[in-house]
Amino acid sequence: MTDPVVTIRFDGSGRVYQPGETLSGEYRLASVHIGAVKAVEVSVLWYTEGKGDEDLAVHEFWRLDTEQGDWIDPTRPGRFSTILPRSPLSYDGLIMRLRWCVRVRAFLDRGKEVVGQKVFQLSNVPAVKVSAP
Amino acid sequence: MxxxxxxxxxxxxxxxxxxxxxxxxxxxxxxxxxxxxxxxxxxxxxxxxxxxxxxxxxxxVEHTCVVLDKRIGESHSDEGTRYRPEIKIRYQIDGQTYVRWTYDISMSYSSGRSDKQAILSQFTVDEKNPKEYRCWYDPADPSVAVLVxxxxxxxxxxxxxxxxxxxxxxxxxxxxxxxxxxxxxxxxxxxRRDLFNTNNEPQRKFPNIPDCADITNSPGTRLKFRLPIASSPAWILFGVLMACLLWNGIVSVFVVFAVGGYLKGNPDWFLTLFIIPFVLVGIGLIAFFIRQLLVTTGIGPTLVEISDHPLYPRDRCRLFVTQSGQLMMNSIQVLLVCEEEATYRQGTNTRTETRDVYRQEILRREAFEVHRGLPFEAECELGIPAGAMHSFKADHNEINWKVVVKGDVAGWPDYKRSFPVIIQPANRLLGH
The missing domain is CATH 1.10.287 (Helix Hairpins)
Structure with a gap:
C-alpha cells in the first residue's frame, strides 16, 4: 500500500502572483480511504529560511474537523482562495529568504499526519547577487 | 549519512x-x-x-495582664545572631490563669539588638506592685495572647x-x-487574531513592514522630514561608559589583591597571569570609551532631512545633510544601505548576524573645513533601486534600509551615523 500524499495545484499556470491578486487552487489527498481523515488544515503562509531562526506567519487559515461536524471526503478535491496581502514579498537574500506557500496538513487516524506544500512567489523582487568584495 | x-x-x-x-x-x-x-x-x-x-x-479580644519577666531571645545561624523581644505575662480568663512568653503574633527574629532592648524598656517588671498592661487574647484559644x-x-x-x-x-x-x-x-x-488590538492600522495595511510614524513625526527645516538617528551618540557613550566602569570595577578588585601581594613581598603569580587578559580588555574598553568621547563631544551633530517618506522602489527624492562642529574633514560620504539582520539561538546564546546587500554612494565631498556656527550643508538626490526589497521586520529576521553618513576627520577617529528609512513595496495592482 502506498503512503498518503497531498498534492496542491494552483489555478492558472503561473507561480508568480502580485499583492492584491487572488490566489486560488485545489488540493487532493491520495491513498487515503474515506473516514481515515480526522481534520485538514489549509494555510496560505510565509516563512523565512537562512541564518536566522525561522519566522512564520499565516495569511489565511482554514480547518476542517470531523469532530466539529465537517464532512471530509478525501476522494474529492478541496478548494482554497484568498486575496494576497501587500507584504511581505518573496525574497531571496544573502542570509535570509522569505518564501510564500500553500500548506495542507491532513490529520489521519492513529495520530498520523501528512503534509503537502507548494511554494509560490509574491511579486518579483530580484534575488540578491553576491558581489565581489 | x-x-x-x-x-x-x-x-x-x-x-x-x-x-x-x-x-x-x-x-x-x-x-x-x-x-x-x-x-x-x-x-x-x-x-x-x-x-x-x-x-x-x-x-x-482586648484584656489586661501583668508583666512577670522580660528578656531578649536569640537565634544563632551562619548569617549571625538575630533577636526578638520576649515578655512573660500573666492574665486571667474566666477564672483561669495563663502565663506565657509573648510579644507580637509572629514572634520572628531580626537583626539589631538595641531596638529590641528599647521595646523591653517600655515594660516594667515589679513583683510587689505589678503594673497592668493591655493585651489581646485569642477567643478560640485563650492561651495565645499578644502585647502589640x-x-x-x-x-x-x-x-x-x-x-x-x-x-x-x-x-x-x-x-x-x-x-x-x-x-x-x-x-x-x-x-494572528490580535486579541488585544496591538496591530495598528499601518501594520494591517503592510504586514511586517515597520511603522513610519517615528520617522515622519519630526519636520525638517529645509526638507519635509528630519530623519531620526538610529542610536544617539550620547546613549552609545553612556553604554560604553557603563560597560567600562563595570568591567574595570570588577577587574580592579583582583588587581588590588595582586598588587597587594607584590607590596607585601608575597606575589601571587597565578593570579597575575590570570588577570592579564582581563586587564587588557579593560584597557581596550577605556580606549574605546575615549574614542567615543572624542567622536561625541568633538564632532558636532549630523542631521539628515528627506523630502518624502515612506519610499518606494524607483522613487527619487531629495536629501539634505548637515554636519556641525569645528572640523577639518578629509571626506564625508553619504550612503544608502540595505542590511539583512538574522537572529538565531545557539545553545543558550542568542546571536545576531548582519549583512549588507545593497550599498549606493549618494554623496561624497573631500578635503573641506567645517567652522563653528557654519555647518557643512549639502543637498543631493536619493534614488531607490527598481528591484529593491521593502523594509521587513519579524521576530528573528529583518531587512533594514538606512542612510549612512561616514566621516573621515583629520586627527580624529572616523565616525559613522545611521538614519533608518522605510521602503514600502511597489505595487502595480494597488496603485504604486
Missing part, C-alpha cells in the same frame, strides 16, 4: 528531535509543577503570616517569590495547553 556528534559546538537554532506532542506534554508538566509549588507556598505564607495578623487585629497589634509591611515582600512562580509558570502552562497538539500554522493563526 550519519553525522558525527559535535562536542565543541552548541546546538544551532530552535530544533528538536522526538514527538512534538510529548515535548508539549513535558513542557506543560514542567510549568504545572512550578505552578503547584507556587500556589502551595503562597497558601502556606498566607495562612502563617497574613491570617494570624488579620485575626489579631480583628478577632482577638498592627501589620508588618515586610511580609508582603515575601509574596514576591511565590507570586512570580505563579505568574510565570501559570502563563507557561496556559500557553502550553493552548498550543497542545496544534500545528505550527494553527498556532500562528491563533497568534
Amino acid at each position: 550519519a553525522r558525527s556528534f559535535r562536542y565543541y559546538e552548541k546546538k544551532r537554532g530552535n530544533r528538536s528531535t522526538g514527538s512534538s506532542k510529548l515535548g508539549s506534554a513535558g513542557e506543560a508538566l514542567f510549568f504545572a509543577i512550578f505552578l503547584l509549588i507556587g500556589c502551595g507556598v503562597l497558601a502556606v505564607l498566607f495562612t502563617t503570616l497574613v491570617v494570624p495578623e488579620w485575626r489579631v487585629n480583628h478577632e482577638f 497589634r498592627g501589620y508588618t509591611w515586610w511580609i508582603w515582600l515575601v509574596f514576591i517569590v511565590p507570586v512570580s512562580f505563579i505568574v510565570i509558570s501559570g502563563g507557561g502552562f496556559v500557553y502550553s495547553v493552548l498550543h497542545w497538539g496544534k500545528s505550527a500554522e494553527r498556532c500562528a493563526a491563533m497568534t
Whole structure:
C-alpha cells in the first residue's frame, strides 16, 4: 500500500502572483480511504529560511474537523482562495529568504499526519547577487 | 549519512528531535509543577503570616495582664545572631490563669539588638506592685495572647517569590495547553487574531513592514522630514561608559589583591597571569570609551532631512545633510544601505548576524573645513533601486534600509551615523 500524499495545484499556470491578486487552487489527498481523515488544515503562509531562526506567519487559515461536524471526503478535491496581502514579498537574500506557500496538513487516524506544500512567489523582487568584495 | 556528534559546538537554532506532542506534554508538566509549588507556598505564607495578623487585629479580644519577666531571645545561624523581644505575662480568663512568653503574633527574629532592648524598656517588671498592661487574647484559644497589634509591611515582600512562580509558570502552562497538539500554522493563526488590538492600522495595511510614524513625526527645516538617528551618540557613550566602569570595577578588585601581594613581598603569580587578559580588555574598553568621547563631544551633530517618506522602489527624492562642529574633514560620504539582520539561538546564546546587500554612494565631498556656527550643508538626490526589497521586520529576521553618513576627520577617529528609512513595496495592482 502506498503512503498518503497531498498534492496542491494552483489555478492558472503561473507561480508568480502580485499583492492584491487572488490566489486560488485545489488540493487532493491520495491513498487515503474515506473516514481515515480526522481534520485538514489549509494555510496560505510565509516563512523565512537562512541564518536566522525561522519566522512564520499565516495569511489565511482554514480547518476542517470531523469532530466539529465537517464532512471530509478525501476522494474529492478541496478548494482554497484568498486575496494576497501587500507584504511581505518573496525574497531571496544573502542570509535570509522569505518564501510564500500553500500548506495542507491532513490529520489521519492513529495520530498520523501528512503534509503537502507548494511554494509560490509574491511579486518579483530580484534575488540578491553576491558581489565581489 | 550519519553525522558525527559535535562536542565543541552548541546546538544551532530552535530544533528538536522526538514527538512534538510529548515535548508539549513535558513542557506543560514542567510549568504545572512550578505552578503547584507556587500556589502551595503562597497558601502556606498566607495562612502563617497574613491570617494570624488579620485575626489579631480583628478577632482577638482586648484584656489586661501583668508583666512577670522580660528578656531578649536569640537565634544563632551562619548569617549571625538575630533577636526578638520576649515578655512573660500573666492574665486571667474566666477564672483561669495563663502565663506565657509573648510579644507580637509572629514572634520572628531580626537583626539589631538595641531596638529590641528599647521595646523591653517600655515594660516594667515589679513583683510587689505589678503594673497592668493591655493585651489581646485569642477567643478560640485563650492561651495565645499578644502585647502589640498592627501589620508588618515586610511580609508582603515575601509574596514576591511565590507570586512570580505563579505568574510565570501559570502563563507557561496556559500557553502550553493552548498550543497542545496544534500545528505550527494553527498556532500562528491563533497568534494572528490580535486579541488585544496591538496591530495598528499601518501594520494591517503592510504586514511586517515597520511603522513610519517615528520617522515622519519630526519636520525638517529645509526638507519635509528630519530623519531620526538610529542610536544617539550620547546613549552609545553612556553604554560604553557603563560597560567600562563595570568591567574595570570588577577587574580592579583582583588587581588590588595582586598588587597587594607584590607590596607585601608575597606575589601571587597565578593570579597575575590570570588577570592579564582581563586587564587588557579593560584597557581596550577605556580606549574605546575615549574614542567615543572624542567622536561625541568633538564632532558636532549630523542631521539628515528627506523630502518624502515612506519610499518606494524607483522613487527619487531629495536629501539634505548637515554636519556641525569645528572640523577639518578629509571626506564625508553619504550612503544608502540595505542590511539583512538574522537572529538565531545557539545553545543558550542568542546571536545576531548582519549583512549588507545593497550599498549606493549618494554623496561624497573631500578635503573641506567645517567652522563653528557654519555647518557643512549639502543637498543631493536619493534614488531607490527598481528591484529593491521593502523594509521587513519579524521576530528573528529583518531587512533594514538606512542612510549612512561616514566621516573621515583629520586627527580624529572616523565616525559613522545611521538614519533608518522605510521602503514600502511597489505595487502595480494597488496603485504604486
